[in-house]
Structure formats: C-alpha cells, structure tokens
Amino acid sequence: ETVSVIGLGYIGLPTAAIIASRGMNVIGVDVIQSAVDTINAGKIHIVEPDLDIVVRSVVTTGNLRATTTPEPADVFMIAVPTPFIASDDGRHQPDLSYIESAVKRIAPVLAKGNLVVLESTSPVGTTEKMAAWLAEARPDLSFPQDKGSAADVKVAHCPERVLPGYVLQELVSNDRVIGGMSKACSDRAVELYKTFVRGECIITNARTAEMAKLTENSFRDVNIAFANELSVICDKLKINVWELVKLANRHPRVNILNPGPGVGGHCIAVDPWFIVDSCPEEAKIIKQARLTNDAKPHYVVSQVVKAADEFKRPVVACLGLAFKADIDDLRESPALQIVQELAKLNIGEIIAVEPNIKALPEKLATAGIALSSLESALDRANVIVILVDHKEFKAADKTQFATKVVIDTRGIIG
Numbered sequence: 001e002t003v004s005v006i007g008l009g010y011i012g013l014p015t016a017a018i019i020a021s022r023g024m025n026v027i028g029v030d031v032i033q034s035a036v037d038t039i040n041a042g043k044i045h046i047v048e049p050d051l052d053i054v055v056r057s058v059v060t061t062g063n064l065r066a067t068t069t070p071e072p073a074d075v076f077m078i079a080v081p082t083p084f085i086a087s088d089d090g091r092h093q094p095d096l097s098y099i100e101s102a103v104k105r106i107a108p109v110l111a112k113g114n115l116v117v118l119e120s121t122s123p124v125g126t127t128e129k130m131a132a133w134l135a136e137a138r139p140d141l142s143f144p145q146d147k148g149s150a151a152d153v154k155v156a157h158c159p160e161r162v163l164p165g166y167v168l169q170e171l172v173s174n175d176r177v178i179g180g181m182s183k184a185c186s187d188r189a190v191e192l193y194k195t196f197v198r199g200e201c202i203i204t205n206a207r208t209a210e211m212a213k214l215t216e217n218s219f220r221d222v223n224i225a226f227a228n229e230l231s232v233i234c235d236k237l238k239i240n241v242w243e244l245v246k247l248a249n250r251h252p253r254v255n256i257l258n259p260g261p262g263v264g265g266h267c268i269a270v271d272p273w274f275i276v277d278s279c280p281e282e283a284k285i286i287k288q289a290r291l292t293n294d295a296k297p298h299y300v301v302s303q304v305v306k307a308a309d310e311f312k313r314p315v316v317a318c319l320g321l322a323f324k325a326d327i328d329d330l331r332e333s334p335a336l337q338i339v340q341e342l343a344k345l346n347i348g349e350i351i352a353v354e355p356n357i358k359a360l361p362e363k364l365a366t367a368g369i370a371l372s373s374l375e376s377a378l379d380r381a382n383v384i385v386i387l388v389d390h391k392e393f394k395a396a397d398k399t400q401f402a403t404k405v406v407i408d409t410r411g412i413i414g
C-alpha cells in the first residue's frame with residue numbers, strides 16, 4: 001500500500017516517517033523545495049526529538065521519498081497549516097487556503113478506491129468542503145456526500161493530537177478520533193491508523209471529529225485562562241498563585257493548569273477562534289478565554305515597567321523566548337512578544353537569555369537587545385523576568401535571584 005502525506009511540517013513529517021517505519025511505501029509531498037531536498041538527503045528541517053533518526057532510517061531503506069508534485073497513491077493524508085486571518089474588527093477567520101490548494105493538487109491523481117484523510121485541525125464543516133472540492137475537480141469519480149458508503153473515494157477527518165516535543169511517542173500511543181463521511185470511510189481510515197497507532201481508534205462522524213479536536217484545545221485554553229485570571233487576582237490580593245493552585249488541586253475533582261505569561265504556539269491560541277467564528281453569539285466563554293490569555297503578556301509588560309521604575313539604571317534580564325519549555329520554537333511566543341514590547345518602551349537595558357537558540361531573531365537584535373548566557377545575565381541584571389520554565393532556569397541556583405527584583409511568570413522559584 002502506498003500512502004502519500006501532503007504537507008511535511010511538524011505533523012506531516014513525523015506521521016510520514018512513522019508509517020514508513022512500519023514498512024509501507026510513503027510519498028511525502030511539500031511545496032517547499034528545500035524541505036523536500038533536506039528530507040531526501042535523510043535529514044530534517046524541523047526540531048523534534050529523535051525524528052532525525054527515524055527519517056534517516058526510512059529514507060535509507062527507500063520507504064520514504066519526498067517530492068513537490070503529487071503522485072498516485074492508495075491513501076492521501078493532508079497535514080497542512082490552518083491558521084486564522086485576524087481583521088481589525090476583532091474577527092478571527094479560519095484560513096482554509098492551504099487545504100484547498102492541497103486538495104486541488106491531489107485531485108488529478110486521485111483514483112477509485114482511494115482514501116483521503118484530513119489531519120489538519122479544521123473548523124466544523126471543512127471535511128465536507130474538502131469532499132465538495134474533490135467532487136468538483138473529479139466529476140468522473142463518486143464521493144461520500146452523494147454515494148455514502150458506496151462512493152469510489154473515501155473521505156475522513158482524523159485530527160492530529162500530538163504534543164510538540166513528544167510527537168513520536170504520542171503518534172503511536174494516543175487514541176485517535178476517526179470521523180468518516182460514511183461508515184465505509186471510517187472503517188477504511190481505522191484500517192490505516194491501526195497499522196501504526198497502539199491507542200484506540202474511535203469512530204464518529206466528520207463534523208464531530210472536527211469539533212472534538214477544537215474542543216480539546218479550547219478546554220486547555222479556557223483552563224489556562226482561568227489560571228491566568230487567578231494569577232492577576234492573586235497579585236492584587238497578595239497571594240502566591242502557585243501555592244494556591246497546588247492547594248486547590250489537592251481536591252480530588254479540581255485540576256487547574258498553570259498560569260503563565262500568555263498562551264502561545266500554533267494550536268491552543270488558534271483553534272478556539274474556529275469555534276468562535278462558527279458560533280459568535282454562543283461561544284462566550286471560549287472567546288473570553290482567548291481574550292484573557294492574549295491580555296496576559298501586556299499585564300506582564302506593565303509589571304516589568306513598574307519594577308524597572310525603581311532603578312536608576314534598570315538592567316532587565318528576560319529568561320526565555322520560546323513559546324514553552326525546552327523547545328527552540330519562538331513563533332507565536334508570548335515571551336518573545338513581551339521582550340519586543342519592552343524593547344519599544346525604552347525602559348533600560350534588556351538582556352535576553354534563550355539557551356535553545358544561537359542567535360536572536362532580527363527584530364530583537366536590531367532593537368538593541370543582547371543574547372547572553374544565564375550566568376552573565378544574572379550577574380548584571382537588577383530585574384529578572386522569568387518567561388519560560390526551561391530546564392536550565394529550573395536548575396539554576398536560586399540564591400542568585402535573592403538580591404534582585406524577580407517577576408516569575410512560570411512559578412519556578414516558588
């Protein structure tokens with residue numbers, strides 16, 4: 001059986017590699033020539049633990065091959081980005097253009113008996129839209145929206161749910177929600193996933209599968225927003241929010257997540273907007289959680305400004321730029337946003353510490369910010385802002401912080 005994975009990014013590449021490692025023939029397709037070349041050389045263009053080893057091995061055995069042009073296959077798995085487009089009036093509309101163009105590119109090579117799986121996190125109704133685009137492009141084939149289980153081509157939504165940093169384990173061990181557009185579609189998709197998933201494959205319809213994925217990430221966003229709201233309340237009431245959350249979580253039915261400097265990444269801060277965009281009148285809590293989490297970086301900036309005001313020559317060390325612990329990913333990072341805002345405010349010297357990168361992004365470098373080691377930053381700063389709970393910061397000797405003003409957004413000094 002030949003599986004074609006469309007989109008070789010953070011989800012597509014590990015998925016392609018794992019399936020190839022099970023002995024299947026995998027064709028990876030991406031529009032970026034340099035990514036395709038890197039993979040064909042047995043290397044990777046993204047950061048994910050152990051992925052390089054698996055990719056090198058499956059490229060060497062010939063089970064994985066990358067190309068920029070779609071080729072015929074038995075299964076097509078679509079793993080392309082689904083960002084949002086923010087407008088001035090506060091609307092966040094899903095951008096389905098990557099899915100649309102992927103679908104239009106595979107349509108010419110599609111054949112009777114094929115399965116098309118949408119893995120990308122998508123607003124409710126996208127799988128149906130995808131099937132409609134395919135039907136429009138291939139009037140010679142039948143699709144489940146017209147022919148149900150008897151259709152020539154099977155279509156399903158099986159949303160990815162892997163946590164960056166643990167992708168290879170979670171791809172195999174997580175349960176999967178399988179939303180086929182008909183029973184035959186679901187059964188065919190389960191057959192595929194069973195070849196590499198050890199978790200359970202649970203069948204539902206495509207719309208419920210779409211909503212399930214959005215619900216998982218919205219649940220986390222709402223829970224973190226609750227924690228972030230508590231952190232601001234606790235600052236006002238002079239209570240340590242970390243101790244508070246730990247105590248409350250001792251209750252057998254309470255499980256509050258951690259407050260932080262805001263919510264970043266490409267999933268939790270995006271997906272809830274898809275629900276809000278579908279049901280703007282009804283999705284009140286979900287929308288408020290997004291706004292609360294998006295407001296947190298500004299709150300942290302105001303705390304730092306206040307702290308810096310106490311010094312004649314403020315030297316502010318910002319610990320961490322990534323969007324979460326122990327990764328090098330700075331995209332959509334609240335930590336980066338905070339440092340950028342601080343740089344604009346001219347409050348004094350700003351030093352950034354980020355052990356997972358070698359050079360600062362251009363925007364920060366040109367704003368006069370220096371990248372430094374933890375030791376020299378702790379040595380020189382009078383204000384310390386902990387923005388990411390990287391292992392290096394957690395392991396640091398905390399007595400070094402004692403003589404400074406510390407703003408700890410991650411609760412690592414307790």
Ligand code: SAJ
Nearest residue numbers: 161162163216217220257258260263264265267268323324
């Ligand atoms: N964060 C907090 N407090 C917490 C947990 C996280 O402030 O207690 C922040 C992080 O620092 C980060 C952001 O939230 O800025 C998101 O990080 P994350 O670790 O919660 O999630 P992601 O975006 O890396 O991955 C999520 C996962 N979803 C869930 O756990 C429900 C993952 O399983 C999904 O596959 C992924 O989104 C996705 O691709 O949708």
